[in-house]
Amino acid sequence: MNTKEKIMDVALHMFSERGYEAVSIRDICGEVGIKESTLYYHFKNKKDILDSLIEKFRNHIDGLLGHIDEIPGDGKQMKVKKNDIASSKIMDTYMMDSYLFDPFCNLMIRLMMIEQFHNEDIRALYEKTLFTDPYEIYMNVFRRLAKQGAFPKEQAENIVRQYHAYMTMLTFKYLLNGELTEARKKAYAKEVHSLMGGFNP
Amino acid sequence: MNTKEKIMDVALHMFSERGYEAVSIRDICGEVGIKESTLYYHFKNKKDILDSLIEKFRNHIDGLLGHIDEIPGDGKQMKVKKNDIASSKIMDTYMMDSYLFDPFCNLMIRLMMIEQFHNEDIRALYEKTLFTDPYEIYMNVFRRLAKQGAFPKEQAENIVRQYHAYMTMLTFKYLLNGELTEARKKAYAKEVHSLMGGFNP
DNA sequence: AAATCTCTCTAACAATCGTTAGAGAGGCGG
DNA sequence: CCGCCTCTCTAACGATTGTTAGAGAGATTT
Numbered sequence: 400m401n402t403k404e405k406i407m408d409v410a411l412h413m414f415s416e417r418g419y420e421a422v423s424i425r426d427i428c429g430e431v432g433i434k435e436s437t438l439y440y441h442f443k444n445k446k447d448i449l450d451s452l453i454e455k456f457r458n459h460i461d462g463l464l465g466h467i468d469e470i471p472g473d474g475k476q477m478k479v480k481k482n483d484i485a486s487s488k489i490m491d492t493y494m495m496d497s498y499l500f501d502p503f504c505n506l507m508i509r510l511m512m513i514e515q516f517h518n519e520d521i522r523a524l525y526e527k528t529l530f531t532d533p534y535e536i537y538m539n540v541f542r543r544l545a546k547q548g549a550f551p552k553e554q555a556e557n558i559v560r561q562y563h564a565y566m567t568m569l570t571f572k573y574l575l576n577g578e579l580t581e582a583r584k585k586a587y588a589k590e591v592h593s594l595m596g597g598f599n600p
Numbered sequence: 601m602n603t604k605e606k607i608m609d610v611a612l613h614m615f616s617e618r619g620y621e622a623v624s625i626r627d628i629c630g631e632v633g634i635k636e637s638t639l640y641y642h643f644k645n646k647k648d649i650l651d652s653l654i655e656k657f658r659n660h661i662d663g664l665l666g667h668i669d670e671i672p673g674d675g676k677q678m679k680v681k682k683n684d685i686a687s688s689k690i691m692d693t694y695m696m697d698s699y700l701f702d703p704f705c706n707l708m709i710r711l712m713m714i715e716q717f718h719n720e721d722i723r724a725l726y727e728k729t730l731f732t733d734p735y736e737i738y739m740n741v742f743r744r745l746a747k748q749g750a751f752p753k754e755q756a757e758n759i760v761r762q763y764h765a766y767m768t769m770l771t772f773k774y775l776l777n778g779e780l781t782e783a784r785k786k787a788y789a790k791e792v793h794s795l796m797g798g799f800n801p
Numbered sequence: 802a803a804a805t806c807t808c809t810c811t812a813a814c815a816a817t818c819g820t821t822a823g824a825g826a827g828g829c830g831g
Numbered sequence: 832c833c834g835c836c837t838c839t840c841t842a843a844c845g846a847t848t849g850t851t852a853g854a855g856a857g858a859t860t861t
Contacts, residue, residue: 402838416717421621424819436821437839445819513714515777516617522777530773560795561762568768572731576716576723594761603808625849637851638809646849 403441405431407455410448415509419449449514453524456507463497464532467539498533499574500584509575529570534563565594604642606632608656611649616710620650650715654725657708664698665733668740699734700775701785710776730771735764766795 400408409430413422424445428435442448498504508528515522537559545555573587601609610631614623625646629636643649699705709729716723738760746756774788 418619418622418714421619423817425817434840435819436841439820440838509717513619513717516710516714526773526777561765564762564765564769564795567772568765571768571772572727576727594765624847626847635810636849637811640850641808 402431402433402437406433406438406441407448407452411452411503411506411510414449414452415506415513418513419510452507452510453521456504457524459503460528460532464536467536499570499587500579502579505574505579512575529567533566534559537563537566566591569594603632603634603638607634607639607642608649608653612653612704612707612711615650615653616707616714619714620711653708653711654722657705658725660704661729661733665737668737700771700788701780703780706775706780713776730768734767735760738764738767767792770795 406427410422410427413426413430424435424438427448428438431438442451508525511521511525511528515525538555541555541559541562544550545552550558569587569590573583573590577583607628611623611628614627614631625636625639628649629639632639643652709726712722712726712729716726739756742756742760742763745751746753751759770788770791774784774791778784
């Protein structure tokens, strides 16, 4: 990790915990181990650090969304039994590993949670990341499942809504507050499967 | 509204949008229309403003929770039909008016969303306000409904979980980002009832 | 009328903020 | 060896931060 990457890493950790404005250039430089003027060699100003983080995140999720079709649910990678959508762990694992449990994504979402209240661009990205995109992903997978006869086609939308509500609530409850420890990940995964036990479309 | 109340009101609006640290004493005083030293007559320091807001909120929700039993759902105030929990608007209206749509509560929740990441006390209050308390309220009402035969008793927990997930997701989606306009309230209420249409315990 | 209390002001403090000019050190190709 | 490029440093700037001492004005109490 070179200096520029180190700066972005440290800045993300600090921004996502205390907010952009509350973190000073000196805070970041102290943690990285450089002088303030060195930071200004890599970034033109403080805002540039935030912008770089957001652009990196944009590219990151664009990459993920480009591979929706590879998410398990195409019948080749899993067997679908009626009323067994839950325990089959269709896309839970995928969403966790590449989205919610991923340190970079997780911290970026926290950062957006804080900054969205006074920044329209960030709010748009926040809503896309937490509501629009996941819903689209779920819809994509569940439509494929419906085609395979896992459940009647006209139920798909209601099922997706229910699933999306569960996942969103649990995400906010376990993954977007406090430190993202292994214990919290486990608590999240446990309740996902517990809830999915009562999830019978 | 006296000066002290005005300070708290202005501070809450600013804190909930930009975060505690990003708002300066001079920002608040400028908006209120007083000099900085006047603020220090009413509050011993900046932190004291935040603490006062939190204590006020604590008292506020303690008052609300003391009246759980008055929330519609006791059969006297509503008729319960099987599979009609949704359209009966059991407690939707109550929750909205006294909790989510209430400007003070709504702004306090936003403030807690921002500050919870680096303040353990605020995080505890945040989790209680958004997850623990609502779950308890829903459980209380649905248990009474089960007693009246609206649905089998052993289904109560699953129903509450489903309901809680819906309400939590919609709250984050519509009420805890952007300005809380009438349009957003309507969008929220609309999707509540739309979702509840597919909500059949 | 004098004294006290309540509230707001002027004016300033040391500390910290984001940012910049310019020098120095190391590695590179000419 | 020289000049150039990349990266980091020292040192400082004006602006803003939270906070305080102390005076003044108005109402209330003695």
